[in-house]
Amino acid sequence: MVAEKDSTSFIYTVPVDTGVATRLTDAKDGEETSPSFSRDGKRIAYNYKPGDHRRSRIVTVKVDGSDMHEWSPSNEIALSPLLSPDNQTIVFARAEFYGSYSPIAQPHPHGWSFFASNLDGTNLHQLTTERFYMVSPPSVSPDGKNIVVVTEGFETDQQIAIYSITSPGPPLRTFQPHVPNEADHKHPIFAYPNYLPDGNILFMAASKGGYEVYRLNPDTGAIEKLTDRNGYATDLKVSADGKIAAFLKWHGNWKGVTDPEPYLLDVESHKLTPLKVTGLN
Numbered sequence: 001m002v003a004e005k006d007s008t009s010f011i012y013t014v015p016v017d018t019g020v021a022t023r024l025t026d027a028k029d030g031e032e033t034s035p036s037f038s039r040d041g042k043r044i045a046y047n048y049k050p051g052d053h054r055r056s057r058i059v060t061v062k063v064d065g066s067d068m069h070e071w072s073p074s075n076e077i078a079l080s081p082l083l084s085p086d087n088q089t090i091v092f093a094r095a096e097f098y099g100s101y102s103p104i105a106q107p108h109p110h111g112w113s114f115f116a117s118n119l120d121g122t123n124l125h126q127l128t129t130e131r132f133y134m135v136s137p138p139s140v141s142p143d144g145k146n147i148v149v150v151t152e153g154f155e156t157d158q159q160i161a162i163y164s165i166t167s168p169g170p171p172l173r174t175f176q177p178h179v180p181n182e183a184d185h186k187h188p189i190f191a192y193p194n195y196l197p198d199g200n201i202l203f204m205a206a207s208k209g210g211y212e213v214y215r216l217n218p219d220t221g222a223i224e225k226l227t228d229r230n231g232y233a234t235d236l237k238v239s240a241d242g243k244i245a246a247f248l249k250w251h252g253n254w255k256g257v258t259d260p261e262p263y264l265l266d267v268e269s270h271k272l273t274p275l276k277v278t279g280l281n
Helices: none
Strands: 002-005 008-013 032-035 043-049 057-062 067-072 078-085 089-099 109-117 147-150 159-164 174-176 190-195 201-207 209-214 221-227 233-238 244-252 259-268 272-274
Touching: 002 032, 032 078, 043 078, 057 078, 057 089, 109 147, 147 190, 174 190, 190 233, 201 233, 209 233
Parallel strands: 008 032
Antiparallel strands: 002 008, 032 043, 043 057, 057 067, 078 089, 089 109, 147 159, 159 174, 190 201, 201 209, 209 221, 233 244, 244 259, 259 272
């Protein structure tokens, strides 16, 4: 998990049985963001932006904080890194533009594309042929051949899209499922797609009661609702064995801002349990 303090953010590992957080690195400044575990649970890939305003880069490190490698295939910023199941390929996103297309909107990265390369930066190739207004972090399929992401075009609505890692080009399949009590029937809102070991996809979708977790069968298009009345929720992640999902629920406090609280979701029983975290510095 990532914990923010003042102008810094650092990554912690948190065992779900104890909730005791441990810093992954000993970085003194900057921002560590977008962590993702390798499928075997031995390494983590994340983004690091130094405090001296140098551009961010991808870092891979063992879960005990050792064997750290900084990596970037070019002078362009690479974000949302993800390791393939065999730990031989890294998938990441690039944004070509940072700003706003509206005078009333906050600036954000835009012009997104996805790429893949070997861990040493060789064999760099683009996976997507479009440039997107917005994208979610990617998730790699169990066989390592595809990724699933949420994309939004400059003139198209959000969709869940599957792209090939081995044969770059247009999406192999796209989905725009309608969920119960959805926030906007004409323009559905999706987030945080995650492949499960059986090839199904866990994702979040916006309803009038907040963001709920759903399971999508990509072969039939059928969806199953796994949560109810989450309120505002973000950052869905799934364990390597597909049994447990984790996400953040956000709650208002007396200052009017929101405090995120991690929750664990049993994917089969749908039981939802808050994770009490201690040890954050």
